[in-house]
Amino acid sequence: MESKGHIKVENLSVFYGKDQALKDISVKIPNKKITVIIGPSGCGKTTLLKSFNRLLDPSDNIKVTGQVLVDGEDIYGPNVEVTRIRKKMGLLSQKPYPLPMSIYDNIAYGPRLHGERNKHKLDRIVEHFLKTASLWEEVKAKLHSPASHLSVGQQQRLCLARGLAVGPEIILGDEPTSALDPKSSQHIEKRFLELKQQYTIIIVTHILRQAKRLADYVLFLYMGRLIEHGPADDIFEDPQEEITKEYIRGIIS
Numbered sequence: 001m002e003s004k005g006h007i008k009v010e011n012l013s014v015f016y017g018k019d020q021a022l023k024d025i026s027v028k029i030p031n032k033k034i035t036v037i038i039g040p041s042g043c044g045k046t047t048l049l050k051s052f053n054r055l056l057d058p059s060d061n062i063k064v065t066g067q068v069l070v071d072g073e074d075i076y077g078p079n080v081e082v083t084r085i086r087k088k089m090g091l092l093s094q095k096p097y098p099l100p101m102s103i104y105d106n107i108a109y110g111p112r113l114h115g116e117r118n119k120h121k122l123d124r125i126v127e128h129f130l131k132t133a134s135l136w137e138e139v140k141a142k143l144h145s146p147a148s149h150l151s152v153g154q155q156q157r158l159c160l161a162r163g164l165a166v167g168p169e170i171i172l173g174d175e176p177t178s179a180l181d182p183k184s185s186q187h188i189e190k191r192f193l194e195l196k197q198q199y200t201i202i203i204v205t206h207i208l209r210q211a212k213r214l215a216d217y218v219l220f221l222y223m224g225r226l227i228e229h230g231p232a233d234d235i236f237e238d239p240q241e242e243i244t245k246e247y248i249r250g251i252i253s
Contacts, residue, residue: 006071006072006200007052007202009069013064014064015063022044022047022051023223023224024225027219029217032199032200033196034214034216034217035201035203035219036205037049037204038247040247044223044224048221049204051064051068052089052170052202053091054080054086055091070088089169090160092171092176094179096158096159099147102147103142103144110162125165126165132161132164133161152184153188157184164195171192171201171202173192175205192214211232216232218231218235220244228241235248236248
């Protein structure tokens with residue numbers, strides 16, 4: 001039985017029409033660590049991240065081969081319930097997308113969707129996850145105000161709280177601080193460092209300084225290939241591949 005939050009990729013390739021975005025990738029993602037995916041723009045970082053929660057649903061234009069195993073289950077198998085797989089994942093996008101409703105209802109939306117109707121339980125859920133996202137003190141007096149009235153940084157923390165409220169095992173971040181000011185970015189980074197005690201966290205970033213601050217484990221992609229991966233100190237201090245060395249030194253970007 002695989003432990004919760006376990007991801008293993010085996011011979012994963014992804015095609016957008018005739019273009020191959022990922023090329024035969026195999027890797028195990030460490031549990032309850034922060035794994036950071038780095039590499040130049042267009043190298044497949046976001047495609048790999050999306051493969052983990054089946055946002056890359058096979059269609060006429062998208063072909064996925066190989067396996068992505070989440071808790072031992074191939075999420076691209078023919079009989080997989082996609083909604084259940086996605087419930088295991090909390091996703092933070094580059095820009096926050098709060099639901100067009102109140103702050104309270106943003107957090108309560110997921111639990112209600114999964115059957116929770118008890119008002120007192122919902123109140124506790126909302127407070128707990130707003131505190132987890134370090135937002136409670138800023139919004140507790142205006143929970144029924146529109147979420148759209150929050151600053152961009154607050155909206156991103158709200159989206160983090162909303163994702164956590166449905167009980168995921170894994171947090172995915174697609175350049176989750178790229179639209180934020182430095183102070184808001186620090187808030188999100190601090191939350192990630194705290195949350196890795198409870199969740200497996202996988203982040204795409206194009207900022208090497210951020211990768212060095214956050215990463216326990218690093219995947220370096222280049223032109224759709226996984227060039228090397230390993231503990232962050234090994235990758236940043238003693239990379240084995242010349243192309244990795246050039247990327248980290250800033251020779252290629």
